[in-house]
Amino acid sequence: MAHVNENYAKLPGSYLFSEIARRTAAYAEAHPEADLIKMGIGDVTRPLAPAVIAAMHAAVDDLASSETFHGYGPEQGYDFLREAIQQADFAARGVDIAVDEIFVSDGAKSDCGNIGDILSVNNKIAVCDPVYPVYVDTNAMAGRAGEYDEQAQGWSNIYYMPTTAENGFAPELPKEPVDVIYLCSPSNPTGTVLNAEQLKTWVDYANQQDAIIMFDAAYERFITEEGVPHSIYEVPGAKTCAIEFRSFSKTAGFTGARCGYTVVPHELVRDGQSLHDLWNRRQTTKFNGASYVIQRGAAAIYSEEGAAQVEETLDYYRKNAAVIKEGLEAAGFTVFGAVNSPYIWCQTPSGMGSWEFFDKLLTEANIITTPGAGFGPSGEGYVRLTAFGDAERTVLAMERIKNLMAGE
Ligand code: MLT
Secondary structure, eight states: OOOOOHHHHTSOSSOHHHHHHHHHHHHHHHOTTOOOEEOSSOOOOSOOOHHHHHHHHHHHHHHTSTTTOOOSOOTTOOHHHHHHHIIIIIGGGTOOOOGGGEEEESOHHHHHHHGGGGSOTTOOEEEEESOOHHHHHHHHHTTOSOOEETTTTEETTEEEEEOOTTTTTOOOOOSSOOSEEEEESSOTTTOOOOOHHHHHHHHHHHHHHTOEEEEEOTTGGGOOSTTOOSSGGGSTTGGGTEEEEEESHHHHSOTTTOOEEEEOOTTOEETTEEHHHHHHHHHHHHOOOSOHHHHHHHHHTTSHHHHHHHHHHHHHHHHHHHHHHHHHHHTTOOEEEOSSSSEEEEEOGGGOOHHHHHHHHHHHSOEEOEEGGGGOGGGTTEEEEESOSOHHHHHHHHHHHHHHHHTO
16 A cells, blocks of 8 residues: 655645635636736746847757757756856856856756755754745655644744844844754845855854755845845855755746756765765756756856846846835835845734735735745734836835725
């Protein structure tokens, strides 16, 4: 008789964004006339850059002829892309990362989940609260999280580090030993960042404890302030304790195309084993590489023309973020994020619960947000809005919220 992975049975409810989609679909079905504005899931809306499209078209043509046809590619990614990444994302910032430390993939979400394959089930995991649910759920699926406590809304074997307005959204060092620490800066969901000094504290801690930092830098292109590292490897000592995840989703519109990469430095060794070699072993066994066409498109981001086009789109979203921040503040809300991030973390009015405020915005303003409580107990009392929408619709959303609050 076959048995299922019993850890899945312990998972609470559905994945956050599926639950939001379910509630939204139910509302839309009951109110087909509603003009819904989507500010929930962080999904981009602007088309891919023309240089990316041209490169993808040319790559499709390559596949049409036996002289230029590409079958299986290298599981780690094509050198044309890895070299472009190494130059633009690391060398240009003075960061020493080797081409073969870069593993191209179909996105940061998959890598964040898959990385657990090379870690012992006995590791103690530490996450921020609120947190991107993928870190927690994938560890729960692997059996590393213990039991889910409905009342505490947390797992017995996960160490939660509250990041709140009170501590400036900077997690404090754990009071008990932990082995794997997930950090995301700019943070999903709070939109706040860790500065160089704060990251240095974490790097030193991880090196002292022989812990590993899983650093999610998916939103680094939204950083506008000085002194905020774009990569954890800007911090001395990080190569012996950190793995970094990068994504082309939010930076270049690849949420549908799917491409990202993970950096695993050679210097990262635990139990006498190279994490780089283990990840290479995992990828060569379970992954056949991101598609040739998509990697050609991703490489075009690094061309002069592509880089300028991508920057234009990023500016479009950055302006939306500013519009949301200003609009919400004008409506009387306390907000965080937006400055270095496409996410705006907004306190609910009068201590309202975050699912309650989500429902209110959905039903009374027809705006879809993400309830903060869905990211963890410390997210209660907040909703998250994203800047990835259409500029005019973003302005309209702020008008609706202002009108809604004026009528309260
Ligand atoms: C989010 O809205 O948090 C993200 O879009 C989810 C993701 O990147 O998987």
